[in-house]
Amino acid sequence: MAQYSKIVIGASIRYGKHNPLVYEFVKVNRDELQKKSTAFFTVNVVARKKEKNQPNTNPYMKKFLELSGWQPDKLAVFAGRIDYPSYRFLDRLIIRFIMLITKGPTDTSQTYEFTDWNKVANFAKEVL
Numbered sequence: 001m002a003q004y005s006k007i008v009i010g011a012s013i014r015y016g017k018h019n020p021l022v023y024e025f026v027k028v029n030r031d032e033l034q035k036k037s038t039a040f041f042t043v044n045v046v047a048r049k050k051e052k053n054q055p056n057t058n059p060y061m062k063k064f065l066e067l068s069g070w071q072p073d074k075l076a077v078f079a080g081r082i083d084y085p086s087y088r089f090l091d092r093l094i095i096r097f098i099m100l101i102t103k104g105p106t107d108t109s110q111t112y113e114f115t116d117w118n119k120v121a122n123f124a125k126e127v128l
Contacts, residue, residue, distance in 0.1 A: 006037045013044035026068045039074035047079040048114040076123040079114035
């Protein structure tokens with residue numbers, strides 16, 4: 001990483017958590033990350049809700065920052081998508097149940113895109 005002046009790390013939520021390898025990467029590279037201009041983004045369907053789509057309001061971003069102990073220069077939260085047809089049977093059921101209790105889409109024959117691509121583009125421009 002020494003050759004780069006900016007570092008962007010992104011991680012999605014699976015089964016309610018970021019991949020442990022993301023935390024390990026930050027831990028192992030903390031000194032180098034602190035010397036650089038850094039950005040972190042998380043992708044999670046909770047961010048489809050307006051009240052949870054900002055770094056300071058998204059529970060997964062807040063938890064990541066707390067557990068990692070890392071404070072990137074720029075943060076972003078993106079909602080991602082639900083692609084029911086591509087999920088295995090059990091995953092589809094679990095995600096459908098979560099969507100049912102959180103008032104999200106439950107038709108498992110559909111794909112639901114929640115990503116605000118303008119927000120993604122603006123984040124990329126800010127990072128540059």
